[in-house]
Amino acid sequence: MANVLINAPKTVRKGETIELKALILHPMETGFRPGANGQLIPRNIIEQFTATWNGVEIFRMKMSPAVAANPYVSFFAVAKESGTIRFQWTGDRNFSAEGSVMVTVT
Amino acid sequence: MRLSAVVGLGTVFLATLAMAQGGKDQRRSGYQDMSPALQRMQDDDTANPAMLYVQAGEALWKQKAGASNKACVDCHDAGSMKGVAARYPAIPSGADKPVDLEGRINLCRTGQQKAAPFDAESEELLDLAAYVARQSRGMPIAPADDPRLASFRAHGEQLFKERQGQLNLSCANCHDDNAGKKLGGATIPQAHPTGYPIYRLEWQALGSLKRRLRNCLIGLRAEPYDYSSPEYVDLELYLMDRARGMTIDAPAVRP
Incomplete structure (x- = not known):
């Protein structure tokens, strides 16, 4: 189970622009660093981050080895309807994590 | 004659300065030396890693x-x-x-x-x-009033003030004598352990005070104590006493 922190307003007015912030615990190992034994530590990164609002994709980001550990992503969306915003991270070694928040649009 | 007058004036000036600062805490935590952006990162529980x-x-x-x-x-x-x-x-x-x-x-x-x-x-x-x-965030540092701790704390103070390593520097040389100045691009902090364990951006991970002390020891080109060494605990005892009354901001973010 992955460890995620999500910050989104609980209630917003229709048409308002809101900021969504998502933080996840992940080593983001680049694959270029040698370990204590001199061998390269195999790459282990998150490759893709997506967010959907009631199933409709609102944000997608491709991550690279240059992204720091425990990546923090913040982006904006326009509130149209109440529902669930689902955040999804997928990456190397079949890594998959999910988090979601309920937002009420008034 | 003139010299003594100057010395006398100097003494008066110093005394006034001490009075003006009387009671005002000159101690600064690492938090106060950080950029506003990092302070916001630490304060926001959903942004603080x-x-x-x-x-x-x-x-x-x-x-x-x-x-x-x-x-x-x-x-x-x-x-x-x-x-x-x-x-x-x-x-x-x-x-x-x-x-x-x-x-x-x-x-x-x-x-x-x-x-x-x-x-x-x-x-x-x-x-x-x-x-x-x-759970102690926001509380003042209040070391235990145990008389048995005194000798350990004194040992910690001695370690803090003792020169060591190839650079022949003590902790106090930087963190007492030159705190607030720059070392490379970074501000030398006063070394108050208010926020441990800390998320250090340089580490991209959470680390303990021991890890931080090892960092400084390596910087001095001294051999870091083993993780199980009592020296770390003694040093922490002294540092916590030195920071008595300062506010805990753990788990902190530091650059």
């Missing part, structure tokens, strides 16, 4: 472990660790040497849970330490 570890620590707190199949929460209610991080290191009952917070957690682990102790600087230990320390 150390909170990921606190979350994991909370889960570990409730997880049964060891031969006695007990979780921390079976003895200590969630949230009952308020003020503990502000008080440690302390001497646990039945012992004669002080332990730090991580050491205390491992004592519970071996003594109560009958489980293998966590490795120094392991993720589990840091998770639990962060979870415990978080």
Whole structure:
């Protein structure tokens, strides 16, 4: 189970622009660093981050080895309807994590 | 004659300066020396990466472990660790040497849970330490009033002021004598341990005060003490006493 922190307003007015912030615990190992034994530590990164609002994709980001550990992503969306915003991270070694928040649009 | 007048004036000036500053705390925590952006990152619990570890620590707190199949929460209610991080290191009952917070957690682990102790600087230990320390956030540092600690604290002070390493510098040379100035691009902090364990951006991970002290020792080209060495606890005792009354902001973010 992955460890995620999500910050989104609980209630917003229709048409308002809101900021969504998502933080996840992940080593983001680049694959270029040698370990204590001199061998390269195999790459282990998150490759893709997506967010959907009631199933409709609102944000997608491709991550690279240059992204720091425990990546923090913040982006904006326009509130149209109440529902669930689902955040999804997928990456190397079949890594998959999910988090979601309920937002009420008034 | 003229010289003594100058000296006299100088003394008056110094005395006035001391009076003007009288009672005003000249101590600054690392938090105050950070950029506003980093301060905001630390203050926002959903942006502070150390909170990921606190979350994991909370889960570990409730997880049964060891031969006695007990979780921390079976003895200590969630949230009952308020003020503990502000008080440690302390001497646990039945012992004669002080332990730090991580050491205390491992004592519970071996003594109560009958489980293998966590490795120094392991993720589990840091998770639990962060979870415990978080509960003291906002409280003033209040070292234990145990007379037995005095000799350990004095040893810590001696270590702090003792020159060591190939660069032949003491902790005090930077953190007392030159705090606030620059070392490379970074501001030299006054070295008050208000926020441990910290999420250091340079580490891209959570780390303990021991790890931070090792960092400085390596910087001095001195050989870092082993993780199990009592020197770290003694140094922490002295540093906590030096920071007495300052506000805990654990788990902190530092550059």
